[in-house]
Amino acid sequence: MTSLRVADVVRSSYVDGPGHRYALFLQGCTFNCPGCHNPHTIAPRSPDARDVPVAEIVADVAEVAPFLTGITVSGGEATLQWEAVHALFEALALDPATSRLTRLVDTNGDAEAGVWSVLATSMHGAMVDLKALDPHVHRVLTGRTNDRVLRSIRDLAARRRLDEVRLLVVPGVNDTADQIDATGRWLASIDPVPPVVAQGFRHHGTRLRARAWAEATTRDLERVADGLAAYGLDVRRRSLPEVAVAV
Ligand code: SF4
Numbered sequence: 001m002t003s004l005r006v007a008d009v010v011r012s013s014y015v016d017g018p019g020h021r022y023a024l025f026l027q028g029c030t031f032n033c034p035g036c037h038n039p040h041t042i043a044p045r046s047p048d049a050r051d052v053p054v055a056e057i058v059a060d061v062a063e064v065a066p067f068l069t070g071i072t073v074s075g076g077e078a079t080l081q082w083e084a085v086h087a088l089f090e091a092l093a094l095d096p097a098t099s100r101l102t103r104l105v106d107t108n109g110d111a112e113a114g115v116w117s118v119l120a121t122s123m124h125g126a127m128v129d130l131k132a133l134d135p136h137v138h139r140v141l142t143g144r145t146n147d148r149v150l151r152s153i154r155d156l157a158a159r160r161r162l163d164e165v166r167l168l169v170v171p172g173v174n175d176t177a178d179q180i181d182a183t184g185r186w187l188a189s190i191d192p193v194p195p196v197v198a199q200g201f202r203h204h205g206t207r208l209r210a211r212a213w214a215e216a217t218t219r220d221l222e223r224v225a226d227g228l229a230a231y232g233l234d235v236r237r238r239s240l241p242e243v244a245v246a247v
Contacts, residue, residue: 006016010036019069041076062097070102089122109149125163151204184231
C-alpha cells in the first residue's frame with residue numbers, strides 16, 4: 001500500500017495556495033535553508049512524522065471536501081516523495097467526494113524533469129520557490145545550487161503547470177538592484193510568463209545565520225516588486241503575517 005511520510009496536516013488553510021485548502025506537509029527536504037520556518041521537516045525522518053497510507057489521506061480529505069477549494073502538498077520538499085504524491089493525486093481525482101478539488105504542489109523546484117513529466121498528469125499546478133537567481137546567493141540561502149530549480153520553472157511553464165513563482169526577499173542578501181534586475185529579466189523570458197509573488201523574510205522558526213538577517217519591511221517588498229514589475233511581470237506582494245506560517 002502506498003504511503004506518504006507526513007510531518008503535519010492542516011485541514012483548513014488559507015495561506016497554502018488559492019482559496020480554502022487542505023495542506024499536507026511531507027517530511028524531508030533536499031535543501032537546508034537557515035531561513036526555513038519549519039526546520040523539523042528537513043530531515044528525511046523524524047520521530048514526529050508518520051507514514052500515512054494514501055487511502056487514509058483521501059478519506060480524511062473527503063470528510064472536509066465540501067468546504068475546500070483544493071489540496072496542497074508541501075513540505076519539506078513534496079517531490080522527494082513524488083511517486084506517492086502522484087498516487088495520492090490520482091486517488092483524489094478518482095474519488096467522487098474529492099475529484100473537484102484542485103491538486104497543487106508547493107515545491108522548492110529541486111527536482112528532475114522526469115518527476116514533473118509524471119506529476120503534470122495528476123496535478124493542476126505547482127507553486128515554486130526561487131530563493132535566488134544567482135547560484136552563489138542561492139547556496140547561501142539553501143546550501144545547494146539552483147540549476148534544477150531554474151530548469152523546473154521553465155519546464156513547468158512549458159507544461160502549463162506553473163501556478164506562481166515565489167521570491168523570498170531577504171534584505172541585503174538577495175535583493176540588490178543587480179539581482180532584482182537579473183531576476184526580472186530572467187522571469188520575463190519564461191514562456192508563458194508566470195505570476196510572481198514577493199514575500200518577505202521573517203525570523204519565525206529560523207536558525208543559524210538567518211537569525212542575523214534583517215526581516216523584510218513593506219518598503220523592501222514594494223521596492224523588489226516595483227523592480228520586477230519594470231519587466232512587465234504580474235507581481236503580488238504577500239502580506240507579512242501570511243509569510244510567518246508559510247514554508
Ligand atoms: S525553506 Fe523550504 S526548501 Fe528550504 S529547507 Fe525549509 S522546506 Fe526545504
